[in-house]
Amino acid sequence: MLFQKSSTRTVTRTLSLTAAAIALALVATGCSAGTAGGSGSSGSSGSKNYKITFLPKNLGNAYFDTSDKGGAAAIKEFKGTYAEVGPATATADAQVSYINTLTQQNVGAIVLSADDPTAVGSALTQAKAAGVKIVTFDSDTDAKYRDIFINQATADGIAKIEVDLITKQIGDKGEVAILSAAANATNQNAWIDLMKKDLAANHPNVKLDDVVYGNDDDQTSFDKTAALLQTYPNLKGIISPTTVGIAAAARYLSTSAYKGKVALTGLGTPNQMRDYVNDGTVTAFALWNPADLGYLASYAAKALIDGTITGKEGDSFKAGKLGTFKVGAKGTVLLGDPYTFDKSNIAKFNF
Missing domain, CATH: 3.40.50.2300 (Response regulator)
Structure with a gap:
């Protein structure tokens, strides 16, 4: 399993959970993330809405910093627009506010690590009804609330x-x-x-x-x-x-x-x-490799936006440098096996 640093990304860090403040923060993120995504303000390639926003459990978490940078690198490859938003503290209620605002912002996909399997369900249902593709990674929701779950390992x-x-x-x-x-x-x-x-x-x-x-x-x-x-x-x-x-x-x-x-x-x-x-x-x-987890999640979002997959078992899609992946039962895509780090190998990795 190989690890690598990915390109920098713009992060929206807002501690206010009022709808107005979140909306303003998302607008600011969307404007600046165009550079990180490499596509300009439209966030699309042709007619595709490749505006993809990562919503981790919380910001300032080294694990999500790494996974979301991997996501940003993938989005840059297919010329989409990357953004990351999220609460300072890991709570499901805080995630609901961001999901609602992202739906209003007409993003193409939300890539979410869920703090709770059901608390965000209503907000995700509304997002899906509005045409937003929902990819969960790291921590899943109930399957009915998303399109694909990117599982780091069994x-x-x-x-x-x-x-x-x-x-x-x-x-x-x-x-x-x-x-x-x-x-x-x-x-x-x-x-x-x-x-x-x-x-x-x-x-x-x-x-x-x-x-x-x-x-x-x-x-x-x-x-x-x-x-x-x-x-x-x-x-x-x-x-x-x-x-x-x-x-x-x-x-x-x-x-x-x-x-x-x-x-x-x-x-x-x-x-x-x-x-x-x-x-x-x-x-x-x-x-596992958190950078690859975010990278794979971005390519899954792209495939959903392209319509090449729907989340049905047996669907397959290409994920850039990681190769081709198949969708398993309950819309789950498996990244791979965990890896053990110890004194004999830890110097080889930088993330």
Whole structure:
């Protein structure tokens, strides 16, 4: 799996959730994003509306910074207009406001990482009725609310690699905990349910003490890590299936008495975790290629806009440098398998 930096993109950062402020922010983004997309203000190639806006769970998140740059690179290739908007804090209610405004702005597609599988449903239904194509990535909605879901890896694969990593690091014996993102995050909950089943079925000497939520906020995740270690003095390991959470937990462990005594793994980016791997705070962690995830999502949006796919199982489309992909059951497109990073390979990656 290869990773590469993509071109810069214009980001709309607005903390106001009033409709007027959001609308003004989107207009500003749309005007400036033409340069990043390489197509001018029309956002289209011929008669196609290639105005594609990424709506991550929250802005200022290193994982989404990387995935959305990958999306911008793809959109530039097919001469569309890229934009990114989103709330400062990961909440479904905040995403609803952006979806509604994007619908009013007549974008061609919204590429969304959903904070909740149903809370954004009504807004997405209205967007689809207005002709907007809906691509979810990273975290899905209920299938009826979108056209395509770009899945970073199978839930089984993600859960298994995290359990395998933590149990190996603690000698398959002892107490562990999970530091998740938001309590209603679709992808996190699916992985956690599978991790619980794997632990119960295959690791009888490992006890899951607790699941706590850092809400994809650095300070909250840092504080939750501290609280876990105080609450469970015999804790041997922490799994954090969120890039914000694992980095915050590593930061806490790296300067604490628990460094080298409490194992930490989960999902992170190499640039976030490099120092913690090199100094021995973290042995190994996993992730897929977030830049490729965003890149693939953009090409899926293009194929939907072109009408070459509808989201039906068996549909196929070309995704630039990544090749051809097929749509699976329930409109899902799979990027690939997760990848393990450790001291032997982390220097090779830059994202």
